[in-house]
Amino acid sequence: MSEITKERITEALKSVKAPGGEVDIVSAGMVSEIVIAGGNVMFALQVDPDQASAYEPVRKAAEEAVSALDGVEKVMVALTAEKKPGEEGGRPRKAPQPTASQAPGIPGVSHIIAVASGKGGVGKSTTSINLALGLASLGLKVGILDADIYGPSLPKLLGLKQEPEPDPENPDKLKALEAYGLKAMSIGFVVDEATPVIWRGPMVMSALQQMMHEISWGDLDVMVVDMPPGTGDAQLTMAQQVPLSGAVIVSTPQDLALIDARKGLNMFKRVNVPILGIVENMSYFICPNCDTRHEIFGHGGARQEAERMGVPFLGEIPLDPDLRERSDSGRPIVATEPDSPHAKAYRQMAETIWNKLHTGDTGRRSMPRIVVE
Numbered sequence: 001m002s003e004i005t006k007e008r009i010t011e012a013l014k015s016v017k018a019p020g021g022e023v024d025i026v027s028a029g030m031v032s033e034i035v036i037a038g039g040n041v042m043f044a045l046q047v048d049p050d051q052a053s054a055y056e057p058v059r060k061a062a063e064e065a066v067s068a069l070d071g072v073e074k075v076m077v078a079l080t081a082e083k084k085p086g087e088e089g090g091r092p093r094k095a096p097q098p099t100a101s102q103a104p105g106i107p108g109v110s111h112i113i114a115v116a117s118g119k120g121g122v123g124k125s126t127t128s129i130n131l132a133l134g135l136a137s138l139g140l141k142v143g144i145l146d147a148d149i150y151g152p153s154l155p156k157l158l159g160l161k162q163e164p165e166p167d168p169e170n171p172d173k174l175k176a177l178e179a180y181g182l183k184a185m186s187i188g189f190v191v192d193e194a195t196p197v198i199w200r201g202p203m204v205m206s207a208l209q210q211m212m213h214e215i216s217w218g219d220l221d222v223m224v225v226d227m228p229p230g231t232g233d234a235q236l237t238m239a240q241q242v243p244l245s246g247a248v249i250v251s252t253p254q255d256l257a258l259i260d261a262r263k264g265l266n267m268f269k270r271v272n273v274p275i276l277g278i279v280e281n282m283s284y285f286i287c288p289n290c291d292t293r294h295e296i297f298g299h300g301g302a303r304q305e306a307e308r309m310g311v312p313f314l315g316e317i318p319l320d321p322d323l324r325e326r327s328d329s330g331r332p333i334v335a336t337e338p339d340s341p342h343a344k345a346y347r348q349m350a351e352t353i354w355n356k357l358h359t360g361d362t363g364r365r366s367m368p369r370i371v372v373e
Contacts, residue, residue, distance in 0.1 A: 002071055047186060106212050113225065130333060130350060133332055135354060146188065248275075282318070
């Protein structure tokens with residue numbers, strides 16, 4: 001089998017002509033950085049935003065040209081089309097008015113919930129994986145999607161290093177990986193952890209859509225989506241492309257984290273995604289030597305914020321070295337230390353969330369029009 005190289009891929013793409021047929025897409029400078037991970041190839045085509053629809057056949061032709069290469073198993077091609085901020089045809093334009101989608105969900109998946117935070121470093125990914133395992137402990141079929149394209153955590157948290165393989169029953173899709181009874185997908189499974197993903201927003205959104213719709217997830221009661229921090233492209237894509245059943249907000253107790261958590265919460269409210277609750281992570285620390293409780297980041301801020309915003313408070317998770325060590329070594333605490341206080345807390349949160357989903361008590365209303373100010 002021939003080695004897959006950027007040179008071979010570039011040569012194959014020279015056979016693909018841009019609309020008009022006068023020049024190929026490589027010579028036209030349309031091909032972005034090419035990422036190769038095993039048998040998987042990813043790149044973007046940079047096009048004029050006014051001609052994006054005309055380039056869809058070109059995107060498909062590029063995908064087919066690379067797919068035909070020996071050794072290539074899966075190709076991900078995105079169109080990047082960007083306008084200059086505040087301009088449209090040289091004239092000032094109004095602020096965009098995206099609408100929340102009522103599009104059908106992922107086939108076979110009953111509920112999709114987002115676990116989000118306004119900022120990084122608050123333990124959102126650890127919370128996501130342990131909530132997913134808590135839901136699985138209830139006898140549910142659960143999947144977890146790592147939506148953080150730039151900083152994926154799922155491979156490390158689950159101790160998974162293998163690459164996804166094509167589904168024999170559906171060659172156009174990849175099989176989700178499995179660990180601890182969860183089905184899982186992350187861009188980190190196809191891109192080496194040392195390789196920076198230098199993609200613009202449209203390609204990030206395309207990658208998310210493909211991980212949702214071009215993966216064989218099977219039948220799931222719940223899919224937990226570990227969101228990237230902030231309120232950017234990924235969050236809006238999830239809110240618009242699939243019907244989210246709800247969102248869980250993770251924060252630490254201090255004021256700075258709560259300010260960002262409030263932004264995340266208000267963003268989901270703006271797109272009419274029900275808030276399932278707020279989790280206060282790193283709530284306190286119990287010294288293992290003196291058994292004294294220390295409130296390193298303050299305490300109770302998330303509970304107070306939940307009360308102020310009128311949303312449920314799901315509980316507190318203390319700082320603990322064992323929780324950190326197990327997460328870093330791919331042995332999440334709910335699966336590997338199920339009788340620990342942390343595991344019990346996560347399972348209780350999961351049970352509260354599932355009761356809301358199962359009974360339909362999420363406060364979901366009809367989708368409104370969203371105005372981004």
